[in-house]
Amino acid sequence: MKLERYPYFASNDFKNYIFYSNGPKGQIKKGVRFSKMNNNPIMYNLAFGDIAEGTDVIDDMAVSNNNDRDLVLATVANTIFDFTNNYGNHYIFAIGSTSVRTRLYQMGIVGLWNEISIDFDVYGFKDGSWHTFQENVNYKAFLVKRK
Amino acid sequence: MPAIKKTTANGKDYYSSAIISDKVKGHGNDPFVLKKVEEAKAFLRKNGLKGLPGHLEK
Numbered sequence: 001m002k003l004e005r006y007p008y009f010a011s012n013d014f015k016n017y018i019f020y021s022n023g024p025k026g027q028i029k030k031g032v033r034f035s036k037m038n039n040n041p042i043m044y045n046l047a048f049g050d051i052a053e054g055t056d057v058i059d060d061m062a063v064s065n066n067n068d069r070d071l072v073l074a075t076v077a078n079t080i081f082d083f084t085n086n087y088g089n090h091y092i093f094a095i096g097s098t099s100v101r102t103r104l105y106q107m108g109i110v111g112l113w114n115e116i117s118i119d120f121d122v123y124g125f126k127d128g129s130w131h132t133f134q135e136n137v138n139y140k141a142f143l144v145k146r147k
Numbered sequence: 148m149p150a151i152k153k154t155t156a157n158g159k160d161y162y163s164s165a166i167i168s169d170k171v172k173g174h175g176n177d178p179f180v181l182k183k184v185e186e187a188k189a190f191l192r193k194n195g196l197k198g199l200p201g202h203l204e205k
Contacts, residue, residue, distance in 0.1 A: 010165040016174050017165065033174040035184045038191055041199075045187040047180040057177040082165040091199075093187050123199060125190075130198035141190060143199070 003074035003115050010079075014086040017079040018051065023066030030072065031058040032079045034092070042090040043143075044083070048076055060097050073108040077116060084146050095141040105142065110135045121145045 008019035017032040029051040037045040049060030066072075080092055096102030106124075109116060113135055116122065123130045124139025133142070174180050196202035 008165055009168040009171050011171040011173060012167060012169065013173075014165075016171050018171050031174055033177070033180050035175060035180060037184050037187045041196070041202075043191070045184045047174070047177075047183040049179060056172065057179065058174050059177075059179045060183075061179075079165070093191070095183075095187065095190065097183075125194060128194070128197070130196065130202075 003077070003112060004071060005075040005078050006071060008075055008079060010082055014083055017082070019075050021064060021066045021068055021072055023064075023068045025064060025066045028064050028066055029053070030075075032076055033058060034079075034083050034087070037093060038091075042088070044087070044090060044092050046076070046080070046092050046094045046144075048094075060101065069104070069108055070111050073105075073112060074115075077112070077120070080120070080144065080146065089146045092144045093141065094144065102140065103138065106139060109133065109142070119147060121147055 006019040006021065008017050010017050015034050019030050021028040021030055031049060031051045033047045034044045035047065037043050047058060047060070049058045050062040050064060051058055052062065083092075084090065094105060096105050109122060121144070122133035123143040124133045124137065125131075125141040126137060126139050130143060131137070131139075133139070
């Protein structure tokens with residue numbers, strides 16, 4: 001994946017990542033955490049959000065609006081590479097905390113689709129089942145798997 | 148920061164620039180993360196895997 005992205009830092013176990021968004025709202029610390037959620041097939045949940053100063057915990061209810069959505073998403077996508085390099089090529093589950101946030105994820109995936117689709121199979125959940133991701137369809141949740 | 152090119156066992160190239168740091172704390176017990184994992188499990192229990200490769204039937 002050759003998308004422009006922010007430099008990012010990983011914990012020793014490659015399950016936690018941080019990076020800094022830079023934009024009109026200043027520097028905002030972002031965190032990504034992969035947590036196992038299913039054994040058959042093996043599936044990890046991707047939790048992503050801002051890390052508020054002082055709390056040092058991830059929370060995705062903040063709306064940063066730092067005008068760098070694609071850069072942020074590309075950085076998150078790269079963390080999937082690092083994670084899967086260490087834990088295997090398993091499904092990564094992602095859903096927004098709200099339908100609006102899920103829609104933002106969708107728009108982000110669409111915006112980077114030309115690059116994302118080279119390296120990842122992406123599935124979206126709609127009408128009771130999972131479907132191969134299509135750009136013009138709204139989904140409730142996403143599963144991503146490295147090719 | 149330049150990307151580092153590596154090659155996986157299956158011969159595919161990938162780019163990684165993750166910097167390993169002791170300062171990256173574990174977020175596995177963050178309330179938001181725990182809530183997201185439980186919600187994700189509940190979503191999967193409710194909706195299953197139908198439609199995924201190898202999981203055509205629920």
